[in-house]
Amino acid sequence: MKNNAEVSKATVDRLPLYFRTLRQVQSEGIDIISSEELGRRIGVTPEQIRKDLASFGEFGKKGVGYFVRELIRNISEILGLHRNWNIAIIGVGHLGWALANYRSLNSIGFTVAALLDADSAKIGQRVNGIEVSDMSDLEQVIKDQDIHIGVITVPANVAQQTAERLVAAGVRGIWNFAPVVLKVPDDIRLVSEDLSVGLSSISYYLSRVARE
Amino acid sequence: MKNNAEVSKATVDRLPLYFRTLRQVQSEGIDIISSEELGRRIGVTPEQIRKDLASFGEFGKKGVGYFVRELIRNISEILGLHRNWNIAIIGVGHLGWALANYRSLNSIGFTVAALLDADSAKIGQRVNGIEVSDMSDLEQVIKDQDIHIGVITVPANVAQQTAERLVAAGVRGIWNFAPVVLKVPDDIRLVSEDLSVGLSSISYYLSRVARE
């Protein structure tokens, strides 16, 4: 694996898509795939794929293509999906509950190791085999379960303070679903999912073309 | 509103964030805000905000700033959020169920007008006041409820065929949560949310810095 310079964020964000598609390809019994064919499936140019992959190493064979199994292994190592990550879901509302039951997370190496909520009606209940802990025990749970990543699915007005508690408790990554801009230290890896962006984007374009 | 040339996708994707933040600002009783202050709240440079907004018109007042109420109205019209959009959720699993209960959708102008599922145990049940219809009635439901946007939360293996049925039934926008690359006609607006991207991105960066 190359360890020179910088890899663009756009490249990193495409790797999970390559990963997922390659696993599909593998399940179809295909052993070798060209950037051309992979690009066709994903809707990305072959050049883009070659460039993305080449920024991490020489994974292909000239004149042949990429060995699917090997490439999957390489990408999973690049993304850190070859190891287990323990995640805690903070806020077991509709979304937190859905994520706790989301199978795809397991399949790419994430274990939901803790659920937390402030609602006494929820505390003690089991969701997908995991008991909901009391929000006030957050620090202890994070330590006991060796949580690496916190998922914020609490209401917007308590999201920032939740983030701060997670950081103080030693979490290194935060996956935020609350519709607020969180402020966290630079060394904390924060990704915010903003569902309103996707839907608004559809609305924007529909408002333009072929208005009814 | 200007109607020249192209507006970058990146700009369009930031508008919902401006919109949300401005509503927060408004709820705090602030009438006028500078790009400087707005940028500070959002974590975006003031220049970026001014450039983004300027691509749609002159919404600010030099030497003063932006009138919050007016800017909210302008952005909502740009994004098409001033009107109602009917959406149908196809697949009432964990995620579909969570989205059906997601209040933020209503607050930005989207109405969940239909729910569909193939599971007879779910058909007829009510979620957030809406009855789950039989997947086999999809075409009829889309027409009856005047659905503009379809939300795909079905399993990956049936996502493509679901998309095709939605398109044939007259839906113009698709918001896809199934982990597959959908192929739809060019005039259909498709946005895919890929939750594995965000989490993998966190994993990627955590694997690099300060490895434990």
Place this chain on the structure above:
DNA sequence: TAGATTGTTAATCGATTAACAATC
């Protein structure tokens, strides 16, 4: 070997940042 396909360098394109004139 000839054909295919990668990895890399150069060219293009697009988006962000910087600077500043316009003007409230």
Place this chain on the structure above:
DNA sequence: TAGATTGTTAATCGATTAACAATC
């Protein structure tokens, strides 16, 4: 008026696309 802040143009930066030598 002086100070503040926008809108716009120019400069920079970064990402994508094109071209092609390397090589399996």
